[in-house]
Amino acid sequence: MATPTTRFHHHHGHGHSSASKVIIFFCLSAFIGLGLIANLFRASLSSHYLSIATNWVDTDAPVVLIPNATLNNKLLQERDVKSVKSVKRMGPERFLSATFADLPAPEWHWEQMPSAPVPRLDGYSIQIKNMFYVFGGYAHLDHVHSHVDVFDFSINKWVDQIKMPKEMANSHLGIATDGRYIYIVSGQYGTQCRGPTAASFSLDTATKKWKTLPPLPAPRYAPATQLWKGRLHVMGGSKENRHEPGLDHWSLAVKDGDALEQQWRKEVPIPRGGPHRACIAVDDRLFVIGGQEGDFMAKPGSPIFKCSRRHEVVYGDVYMLDTEMKWKTLPAMPKPNSHIECAWVIVNNSIIITGGTTEKHPVTKRMMLVGEVFQFHLDSMKWSVIGKLPYRIKTTLTGFWDGWLYFTSGQRDRGPDNPQPRKVVGEMWRTKLHVS
Ligand SMILES: *[C@@H]1O[C@H](CO)[C@@H](O)[C@H](O)[C@H]1NC(C)=O
Numbered sequence: 110m111a112t113p114t115t116r117f118h119h120h121h122g123h124g125h126s127s128a129s130k131v132i133i134f135f136c137l138s139a140f141i142g143l144g145l146i147a148n149l150f151r152a153s154l155s156s157h158y159l160s161i162a163t164n165w166v167d168t169d170a171p172v173v174l175i176p177n178a179t180l181n182n183k184l185l186q187e188r189d190v191k192s193v194k195s196v197k198r199m200g201p202e203r204f205l206s207a208t209f210a211d212l213p214a215p216e217w218h219w220e221q222m223p224s225a226p227v228p229r230l231d232g233y234s235i236q237i238k239n240m241f242y243v244f245g246g247y248a249h250l251d252h253v254h255s256h257v258d259v260f261d262f263s264i265n266k267w268v269d270q271i272k273m274p275k276e277m278a279n280s281h282l283g284i285a286t287d288g289r290y291i292y293i294v295s296g297q298y299g300t301q302c303r304g305p306t307a308a309s310f311s312l313d314t315a316t317k318k319w320k321t322l323p324p325l326p327a328p329r330y331a332p333a334t335q336l337w338k339g340r341l342h343v344m345g346g347s348k349e350n351r352h353e354p355g356l357d358h359w360s361l362a363v364k365d366g367d368a369l370e371q372q373w374r375k376e377v378p379i380p381r382g383g384p385h386r387a388c389i390a391v392d393d394r395l396f397v398i399g400g401q402e403g404d405f406m407a408k409p410g411s412p413i414f415k416c417s418r419r420h421e422v423v424y425g426d427v428y429m430l431d432t433e434m435k436w437k438t439l440p441a442m443p444k445p446n447s448h449i450e451c452a453w454v455i456v457n458n459s460i461i462i463t464g465g466t467t468e469k470h471p472v473t474k475r476m477m478l479v480g481e482v483f484q485f486h487l488d489s490m491k492w493s494v495i496g497k498l499p500y501r502i503k504t505t506l507t508g509f510w511d512g513w514l515y516f517t518s519g520q521r522d523r524g525p526d527n528p529q530p531r532k533v534v535g536e537m538w539r540t541k542l543h544v545s
């Protein structure tokens with residue numbers, strides 16, 4: 110998108126004295142301007158590929174400025190962006206700040222702890238008492254991790270590293286625990302936007318031994334996964350092409366790291382599919398929170414499965430399954446939020462969620478990260494925004510120990526005024542948590 114802007118400004122820079130030249134210049138500018146708008150509009154449709162560089166790699170591509178009159182016109186054509194309504198009310202003249210999606214929240218004091226041995230995006234985590242197991246993830250697009258780093262909250266140190274089985278997914282996996290065994294289901298195998306695997310495993314954290322589980326009936330990317338009443342539940346996620354949302358829901362009886370059945374059982378499909386959601390069991394209730402439809406896909410024919418951006422819709426929907434085994438819709442998150450599968454903890458009958466990524470900017474189409482901490486009250490089923498992280502960040506791995514809320518890893522923003530994704534980090538932070 111940088112090229113048309115440069116061209117536009119380049120023509121703008123020419124000075125001409127004769128009237129006819131001025132007219133030609135304006136016609137030309139209008140023509141190029143229209144081309145630019147058409148380009149931008151096409152970019153918002155699913156058929157158009159954008160380089161992942163715009164939101165992954167450290168680039169400083171200029172943000173496209175859209176002339177005011179056409180801005181309004183363009184906004185009128187937007188269908189699925191909620192914020193547009195308020196923009197229209199404010200009138201076309203109003204500049205839409207890059208940070209407009211940030212919600213007011215108290216500043217919290219955060220203390221930096223030892224960083225993880227490696228930075229990771231799309232890593233996964235499980236907390237068992239004071240031990241925090243951090244799985245896989247991307248160091249960058251062309252390198253994925255295949256080990257588990259272990260942090261001990263009681264001494265605030267990274268204390269161990271466990272190799273993952275060769276056949277296990279590196280990212281976009283489903284993960285759950287019973288308090289000793291960790292179950293890992295399906296996910297993406299390899300770098301860039303490579304294909305998924307249905308292979309599934311369990312890890313005995315006491316002996317550090319792995320076992321295989323029956324493969325998921327079909328592979329999924331980042332399916333919502335939880336152990337609930339003795340069964341491993343796996344639902345949603347993206348299908349084999351990484352983009353199409355899956356609605357299927359399967360379960361498998363498990364005990365002590367072993368499957369008690371040969372095959373996964375079909376369960377009631379989830380009302381809305383897609384990857385990168387939080388999936389949380391609280392007694393008789395199973396919650397599925399946030400997520401998105403659509404994701405980056407491998408560029409057709411690319412030998413390295415190069416990631417290319419596709420249309421995606423981030424949402425804040427909350428669904429709950431209870432003993433009736435019927436999905437119920439609960440109040441949505443304060444804003445659409447995705448990439449939060451390990452960004453939550455349960456504290457004092459509340460779910461606490463840190464960071465994430467929200468809907469793209471309606472004008473610039475840039476990805477926007479989330480810097481708030483959310484609380485979902487399990488009694489009243491109400492949401493509040495309770496605090497701010499040190500920066501906006503997605504795919505955080507979150508834990509809670511001895512009154513402290515911890516998070517580590519993910520992809521952070523470009524700075525306080527720029528919510529676009531930039532650096533993949535392994536930093537660990539904590540803050541004293543007080544929830545009411
Ligand atoms: C849009 O209009 C406002 C006020 O009329 C002005 O300040 C701003 O510079 C304009 N933006 C563009 C991109 O032309």
Ligand SMILES: *[C@@H]1O[C@H](CO)[C@@H](O)[C@H](O)[C@H]1NC(C)=O
Nearest residue numbers: 456457512513542543544545
């Ligand atoms: C949880 O509730 C207990 C009892 O009311 C309180 O002492 C504690 O501080 C609360 N924990 C957090 C993290 O707010």
